[in-house]
Amino acid sequence: MTSTSPGPTTPIEAAPPVVVGWPSVLRxxxxxxxxxxxxxxxxxxxxxxxxxxxxxxxxxxxxxxxxxxxxxxxxxxxxxxxxxxxxxxxxxxxxxxxxxxxxxxxxxxxxxxxxxxxxxxxxxxxxxxxxxxxxxxxxxxxxxxxxxxxPSYLRAAYSLxxxxxxxxxxxxxxxxxxxxxxxxxxxxxxxxxxxxxxxxxxxxxxxxxxxWRPTARSGSGVLGALGSAGLRLLLLALIAVGASLGALNVAALAAAERSGATWLSGALPAALSIGALIGSALYASRPWQASPGTQLVTTGAGFTASWLPLCLDMGPYTSLALAVIPGMFFGPLLTSAYQCLDLLARPGMVTESFGWLVSAFGIGTALGTAAAGPGNGSWAVPALAAAVALPLLQVVRRQLDQSRPSRTTS
Incomplete structure (x- = not known):
């Protein structure tokens, strides 16, 4: 994990993995x-x-x-x-x-x-x-x-x-x-x-x-934070994840038109947001012994699989309930991505790296929205976009495992 001075008075490496809730972070x-x-x-x-x-x-x-x-x-x-x-x-x-x-x-x-x-x-x-x-x-x-x-507080903070x-x-x-x-x-x-x-x-x-003060930068050049190959792979995966969210808006509108329930166009994205809030809270409620890279792949796999039931198009109320499930995986997936990005960021470039994460989601959302139009709002589009992200997340995990970072965020 990259850091800038001044750091916390208690070394993050020394803390045992314990459950930390959101109220503890806010206090x-x-x-x-x-x-x-x-x-x-x-x-x-x-x-x-x-x-x-x-x-x-x-x-x-x-x-x-x-x-x-x-x-x-x-x-x-x-x-x-x-x-x-x-x-x-x-x-x-x-x-x-x-x-x-x-x-x-x-x-x-x-x-x-x-x-x-x-x-x-x-x-x-x-x-x-x-x-x-x-x-x-x-x-x-x-x-x-x-x-x-x-690290337990850090994971809870990222989850919050x-x-x-x-x-x-x-x-x-x-x-x-x-x-x-x-x-x-x-x-x-x-x-x-x-x-x-x-x-x-x-x-x-x-x-x-x-x-907060910057630390010495690792290298320079036009690429800046994108000089990290692992970060580039993670951002590509997050573009695909963002594309699934962008496609959701079009798929929700199409589902509303097919069912004659106009309220569904706004309710489906809201259901995913509620699911993300629930999933993030559940993720923070237990200690995870797995590495951040493993958590990233696990939550990514769940996010991909959770779109498949929506492809069955089983009516407005069932679809509304099912839309919560991708959100429940999206929150933990995003939290895991934060932890991995912190490990992959080049020294002195952590803020820029997180800025690229914001851009990746913005680009992905726009691409997903554009792709969902020719797909006539099919649920297959967000499912496919999520599936594209999964092999990229697996490569990111391998890179993290090979790098053996000295600081963990379990």
């Missing part, structure tokens, strides 16, 4: 503030695509324009996170977090003030808002090793992190819709920028973030 100094600030600052990532679409429609624009702006924002986020993560690994977290949030908030304000009628201006602002979105997710994961005292992030993509669209309905899209755009700024400020002004 540690700084943890509640770091997690809460990160979630608050990331809500705009769930709000922005919906807000942009609603703003375009409110001002008489087309769905095509709204979707293009939302897509441009998403791609810009995927591009910006590793770049800002690399900057944090060089100069610390304060400037990338605060300056990024401020620039993103200004861009949302520009869209709110000028409206969506001027396509070049609004498209530029959407890209700026996305590429400058503060790297809160990557920064938090770079900080966990400095605020937890043992992966489970709670589902709230961003549930609360974000709901909040965007509610604010737009009550106060209009202009207020919703302003609120989107403000929430990002508030969350980034909460994290950036915390003691762990302010005192």
């Amino acid at each position: 540690l100094p700084h943890c509640t503030r770091l997690l809460g600030g990160t979630l608050l600052g990331r809500i705009p990532l769930g709000m922005a695509p919906v807000v942009l679409l609603l703003a375009v429609r409110e001002q008489g624009g087309s769905y095509t324009l709204g979707a293009a702006l939302a897509g441009a924002f998403g791609l810009a986020v995927a591009a910006g996170q590793p770049l800002l993560g690399r900057l944090a690994d060089r100069i610390g977290q304060t400037i990338p977090l605060v300056a990024g949030a401020l620039l993103s908030a200004i861009a949302f304000t520009v869209i709110a003030v000028t409206g969506t009628g001027n396509l070049p201006a609004v498209l530029t602002a959407a890209v700026v808002a996305g590429v400058s979105a503060p790297p809160l997710e990557a920064s938090l994961r770079a900080l966990w090793t400095h605020v937890v005292p043992s 992190d992966s489970g709670s992030q589902e709230l961003v993509y549930v609360a974000g669209p709901l909040l965007a819709t509610a604010v737009t309905a009550v106060a209009g899209s202009t207020a919703a755009l302003l609120a989107t920028g403000l929430l990002g700024l508030m969350g980034a400020a909460a994290v950036a002004t915390s003691v762990p973030s302010r005192t």
